[in-house]
Amino acid sequence: MWKGECFVFDNRVSVKHDLAVGSYFICSGCRNPISPKDKKSKKYEEGVSCSRCYDTLTNTQKTRFRMRQRQITLAKRVGKKHKFQKEF
Ligand SMILES: [Zn+2]
Numbered sequence: 001m002w003k004g005e006c007f008v009f010d011n012r013v014s015v016k017h018d019l020a021v022g023s024y025f026i027c028s029g030c031r032n033p034i035s036p037k038d039k040k041s042k043k044y045e046e047g048v049s050c051s052r053c054y055d056t057l058t059n060t061q062k063t064r065f066r067m068r069q070r071q072i073t074l075a076k077r078v079g080k081k082h083k084f085q086k087e088f
Pocket of ligand 1: 031049
């Protein structure tokens with residue numbers, strides 16, 4: 001799905017084919033699109049996991065994703081785009 005080693009991580013992807021809808025969120029844990037319904041799941045955590053991958057992620061991964069999410073939040077606060085190494 002992603003090309004190259006780096007990508008700008010802003011949690012959104014535009015779905016341009018069949019769906020006429022604008023932007024979807026993408027799960028940081030499994031790279032699947034997250035619907036508003038998924039977001040209500042107890043297993044959904046922004047920048048970490050969704051109901052689909054929550055049970056498959058290790059605590060180490062979750063901890064790492066949380067740290068990364070914190071950096072994204074900080075980066076957004078100062079109005080910068082943050083580039084992250086691809087981790088998979
Ligand atoms: Zn997921």
